Amino acid sequence: MQACSLQGHGQGAGTLRRMHSTHSIRHCKTCGGATAYLIPADDNRERAVCTVCATVHYENPCNVVGTVPVWGDQVLLCRRNIEPRYGYWTLPAGFMEMDETLAEGALRETVEEAGANIELQPLFSLLNVVRAGQVHVFYRARLIDTRFAPGPETIEVQLFREHEVPWDELAFKTVRETLKLYFEDQRRGQFGFHCADIG
Numbered sequence: 001m002q003a004c005s006l007q008g009h010g011q012g013a014g015t016l017r018r019m020h021s022t023h024s025i026r027h028c029k030t031c032g033g034a035t036a037y038l039i040p041a042d043d044n045r046e047r048a049v050c051t052v053c054a055t056v057h058y059e060n061p062c063n064v065v066g067t068v069p070v071w072g073d074q075v076l077l078c079r080r081n082i083e084p085r086y087g088y089w090t091l092p093a094g095f096m097e098m099d100e101t102l103a104e105g106a107l108r109e110t111v112e113e114a115g116a117n118i119e120l121q122p123l124f125s126l127l128n129v130v131r132a133g134q135v136h137v138f139y140r141a142r143l144i145d146t147r148f149a150p151g152p153e154t155i156e157v158q159l160f161r162e163h164e165v166p167w168d169e170l171a172f173k174t175v176r177e178t179l180k181l182y183f184e185d186q187r188r189g190q191f192g193f194h195c196a197d198i199g
């Protein structure tokens, strides 16, 4: 299995808890032996290789998936009840799990964090966050009603028109970029699919 780098694992469930860093695997996940970073034969970059059983531990980017839940001209945001970025506002999103599709992950995160009842719409944004070893993907979503129930990771859930969005209190650049693109498309009256790199 190829796993994402899991430094900081266990600080919370289901949201952006995992910080990417290279050279972070110190022990073999198979036998517990010490690892060393070296370039395996037929490879072209350093990997964590077990000094005991020779297992190679690959580190690859993680997928973060979420939604832009919409009610009329308002967008639903969640205020984070967990670190990192405690108290800041975000779109419902979190790490994709092993047993689900991208769409299932987006739906699950929206239910877990916002308790929102949504109908998933087309993919809206894909943001490469190379520095963090992550790819963030957001679907548009239509709220079926305005009954929300903040989950354990959320302090409060609220609908915002564009001029009401707390732009200076957003948790992540990918959320800011996605909201900016969303409101631009809303003004045009036509929604596309957007791809961007976040520095």
Ligand SMILES: [Zn+2]
Pocket (backbone or CB within 6 Å): 028, 029, 030, 031, 032, 033, 050, 051, 052, 053, 054, 055
């Ligand atoms: Zn080993």
